Amino acid sequence: MIDDASVLSTAQRLRQEIENDIAAGHLVPGERLDEVSLANRFHVSRTPIREALQQLAMAGMVEIRPRRGAVVASLTPERLYEMFEVMAELEAMCCRLAARRLGPSDAIALERAHRACEAVRQDHDAYYRANEVFHQAIYAASGNVFLEEQARLLQRRLQPYRRLQLRVRNRVQNSFSEHERILAALMAGEGEEAARIMRPHVQVQGERFSDLIASLKLLGAA
Amino acid sequence: MIDDASVLSTAQRLRQEIENDIAAGHLVPGERLDEVSLANRFHVSRTPIREALQQLAMAGMVEIRPRRGAVVASLTPERLYEMFEVMAELEAMCCRLAARRLGPSDAIALERAHRACEAVRQDHDAYYRANEVFHQAIYAASGNVFLEEQARLLQRRLQPYRRLQLRVRNRVQNSFSEHERILAALMAGEGEEAARIMRPHVQVQGERFSDLIASLKLLGAA
DNA sequence: GTACGTTCTCTTGTATACAAGAACGATGAT
DNA sequence: ATCATCGTTCTTGTATACAAGAGAACGTAC
Known part of the structure; x- marks a missing residue:
């Protein structure tokens, strides 16, 4: 912690x-x-x-x-997009560093977090929490404590908005298979490859961003 | 502002x-x-x-x-290194985005800031300030306001420590020629190239990091 | 009936008083 | 002489009182 x-x-x-x-x-x-x-x-x-x-x-x-x-604080769609853009890059950076510096305990933590995600694939809410832990394991594996802190901070700040897009069709299955590829790349020491998968995994783009904005407007009406 | x-x-x-x-x-x-x-x-x-x-x-x-x-707050050498590592990546990200999104007013601001650096190349203190403005122009050119804010925040936070390494031999001349190459890459829309130059430009590594730690210890003695 | 102005209330901003813990010093014992 | 323990003093933490601005509500005028 x-x-x-x-x-x-x-x-x-x-x-x-x-x-x-x-x-x-x-x-x-x-x-x-x-x-x-x-x-x-x-x-x-x-x-x-x-x-x-x-x-x-x-x-x-x-x-x-x-x-x-x-x-x-309520974020405008533009700002939300910007923050996801930065989040994606921070996580990509974590990947690059983690692949280079991965220690045995980091590897174990990553595997464990990944298996925990697998175990709750059917339960969106539980997957959401397990997902958070998996990402945090990557931050920690970067070996850069400051980066880890910043990533967790931003993750937390975006959390209220991530909740809104929980139940998008097939999102959990896609997310999990992306995790799998990221994990494999990290274990193989392929930092750039892991980063390349991580970026779109995190960044809310195109269709998914529209979905998010739609839920945002719904929220504003309440 | x-x-x-x-x-x-x-x-x-x-x-x-x-x-x-x-x-x-x-x-x-x-x-x-x-x-x-x-x-x-x-x-x-x-x-x-x-x-x-x-x-x-x-x-x-x-x-x-x-x-x-x-x-x-006083930072340990490890944490300082970590923060510079993140700073380098944030600035690299600014470069990548800036090259893609560079507007005419951004280009003008960049050129102006660069010429201001050139004008004060002989005066370390003045160069230091002009350098700050040049980097901020790149943050702004990224078109991502959140990223710009984060970069400025971290820049500010590292400022007390950057002051310590003001007068390293040839640093100003090297810094300026790196700026030149970064600017050229940005204008050419070569974001990856600009980022590649920016990273070591910002990150305090090897010899320069040792110098910084040495001044830190000096400070601790006072 | 609507719009504007005035007053009244509710909330925030700031100072201050008091409580309690930490640091420092003094005094005594070994 | 040095270390420990007790007491004093200084600083921080919290509540509360008071001041002042913002917003709401009411009334009046058009």
């Missing part, structure tokens, strides 16, 4: 809690974050809540409009 | 001020950030100062140790 179990300040704990709610879709983009309500909910005063919100603002997960309160 | 001139909250202004001091080397890695002193200095109470520090912690520029105050 990256967020070490060491002692966290209250503001940091609160940030994680709120962040989880955003990532889990419990708090939806555009939703207002009332300081008093949050303070009541967590049994603290507004002061640490405000500190947590400032942190979330820096993480890009909430937007603070001076004197007008904080809302869960 | 990315930080739009729109209304900023006090905490955000304070963050920028402190951030500037860190980037400028006025506050050095490891230095303690006393809340009361900062509050006095900026004529505000500790509350907005604390909010600014939380933001800086998320940006990775300060480290907050619960109950023990905030210090300017």
Whole structure:
């Protein structure tokens, strides 16, 4: 784990809690974050809540409009596309590095994560979670802790939007076979090849991007 | 500019001020950030100062140790290497995208920034600043605003350490001729070629990395 | 009936007071 | 003389009070 179990300040704990709610879709983009309500909910005063919100603002997960309160950040289609484009490249980079530096424990973790994906291929929600773990195993295998952190951060930030495109036709089966090819390339030390498969695997393009935008608009209507 | 001139909250202004001091080397890695002193200095109470520090912690520029105050973040050599590795890849990505999407105004901005570098080749400090602008012009030319923001963020975060390696022998001349080749490749639409030159241009490797670590240790002694 | 202005309320922004933990120093013992 | 322990002091963490801006609601005028 990256967020070490060491002692966290209250503001940091609160940030994680709120962040989880955003990532889990419990708090939806555009939703207002009332300081008093949050303070009541967590049994603290507004002061640490405000500190947590400032942190979330820096993480890009909430937007603070001076004197007008904080809302869960909502991304425009353009920005969403841009973020997926960067995510794809970060993951491709992880692949290139991982292939070069793959240690025995990394290989084991990768295989295990892949088998976990296979085991839950029928359950979209479970696959979604296992998929996340598989990708994180690749980040870790890059051997670059900073890169790993950045990748996880962006992954988390995109999570609310990924949820929207869970049940696209055949997506799980395609995803799994792409994983298989990525894993094979990594094990063979073919970093460039793994990266080449990873990029379109991550990046939401063409038809899939249209689907995502459609669900976004649906969300906006709610 | 990315930080739009729109209304900023006090905490955000304070963050920028402190951030500037860190980037400028006025506050050095490891230095303690006393809340009361900062509050006095900026004529505000500790509350907005604390909010600014939380933001800086998320940006990775300060480290907050619960109950023990905030210090300017100091990076280990390993982490520094990792960050330069990611920076190199982000800039390479900017090159690839910029070559594909280069608009007329981007081309003009690039040329102008390049000529500005040429004009101050004799002055290391001035070159350093002009160099920054040149790189930022490439980020902007990528046409991916999110990528641009991330690149600028990381550039800023590495700034205190780049300062340390200002006066390495022949660095300015080498840097400038690399810029020339990158610019030519971008104008020719050769994104991969530009990226290939950019990577080692940015990444601190081998000898140069040792130099950087040496200056780091010097700094630690002070 | 609609649009604009005024007032009232609700929320955010900031300072300050108080509590509690950490660092530092002093005093004593071995 | 050195180390440990206790106490003091300084700093951080949190709540709360107060100020001020934003938004809503109501009333009035056209």
